[in-house]
Amino acid sequence: MKYAESIIDTIGNTPLVKLNKITQEIQSLVLAKVESFNPGNSVKDRMALKMIEDAEKDGRLKPGGTIVEGTSGNTGMGLALTAIVKGYKLICVSTDKQSKEKFDVLKAVGAKVIVCPTNVSPEDPNSYYSVSKRIAEKTPNSWYVNQYDNLSNTLAHYETTGPEIWDQTDGKITDFVVGVGTGGTISGVGKFLKEKNPNIRIWGIDTYGSVFKKYHETGIFDKNEIYPYVTEGIGEDILPKNVNFSLIDHFEKVTDKDAALYTRKLAKLEGIFAGNSCGAAIKGILQLKENFKKNNIVVVLLHDSGSRYIAKIYNDDWMKKMKFL
Ligand SMILES: Cc1ncc(COP(=O)(O)O)c(C=O)c1O
Incomplete structure (x- = not known):
């Protein structure tokens, strides 16, 4: 018999899925690590x-x-x-x-x-x-718990998500793209991948209204960068200990509107019903397309499921109210 001892034994080992349409304008193979397959529907x-x-x-x-x-x-x-x-x-x-x-x-x-x-x-x-x-x-x-400064957060991704991506791509991954909130995912996966191959580039997706990009580029924590935004799960008004800025090659900001629209496109074009920050990550790849050539293998991590956004991103009235449609 094959069964898990409890639901928590089913965490991890999520699939890597080729994107066929939404990133068509990019020459690289783009693979999505679909984390909604976890039992709690997120990474x-x-x-x-x-x-x-x-x-x-x-x-x-x-x-x-x-x-x-x-x-x-x-x-x-x-x-x-x-x-x-x-x-x-x-x-x-x-x-x-x-x-x-x-x-x-x-x-x-x-x-x-x-x-x-x-x-x-x-x-x-x-x-x-x-x-x-x-x-x-x-x-x-x-x-x-303090997920922002608790370094077990990063360690989880260093021990599981990073090795899974390495194995699933046979070590051929060249670029990892992911939204950044507490920083656990990017820092854990980034550390593992860069230890395996220091040439792998790590791209962080940020929001307008967050401090990350400017801090990364200038070392300045600029309070003027902070204002309310809509995208859920990424961007911060603090510097969590889990964000290891030295591992990140570049931060790309994506607007709330684009994040919302590309989340919907992901569902329509690929059949991947994902959350708000996933649309931001996809749009981030498209904004960065000059960097992704034919021989690159790009992995984007999709954090969660669309089921948590039915009243927002997947609701036309809400989208119109936000002037996203
Ligand atoms: C939906 C969603 N996207 C992205 C993130 C960012 O992941 P991390 O906190 O590992 O940087 C989170 C977690 O905060 C999240 O819940």
Whole structure:
């Protein structure tokens, strides 16, 4: 018989799928690592499991404890699945920018969800960074995950996602393109791939309203770069410890409108029903097309599933309201 011991044993080993139409104007073979195949429907299952396992090992997380995290949903889902299997409670703190379905899904898998305002600075006592820290301090036997600075996040991708991509391409990958939020995915995969072959280029996709690109290019943390934006999951107003800037060759910014439109195109042209940041990554590849020649093998990682964006990206009324259609 072939079966998994629990749902968390099905995390990882996601497929690599050739893009046939959406990147047609690019000469390279473009392959998508489709992370919605994870049980929580996103790449974040990988790092959630690793962060919990590492915290168990060094005693930060104790039996019957409560896991507290500031999460936009995908990390929460990964934490929830692992918490159920391992017998922990989970409190997720998020922002009102996120799709409502994400909160409903988290509640469905047993998490308590607390929603904070988006448009406040990280230092504001009502920000989701501050609220999650405060809840963790006040809840007995609790552990604050902190996916931004918890380096087990990067390690999960160094140990699983990176090696999978290397093996699936027989070591022939030349370029890795991925949206950057906490930085765990790009830094873990990037470190693994560059150790295997330092010529592999690592391309980070950023949003307008985020500090990453300017910081990477100038070393300046420019508060003027920060303003509200719509794209979910990528771009930041902080510098997470998980972003290893030295591994990243270039950051490319994609607009909210393009991210939304290309997410819809991905579903229509390739049959890949993916999330908002995936459209940004695809549009980023097209913006960077001069760099991708016939012999290049480009891997783009698609973080999550479209099911969490039905009321937004995949809803015509919302798209019109945002002036994206
Ligand atoms: C939908 C989505 N896209 C992209 C990312 C960015 O991934 P990472 O945090 O590993 O940089 C995340 C995670 O925050 C996400 O949830």
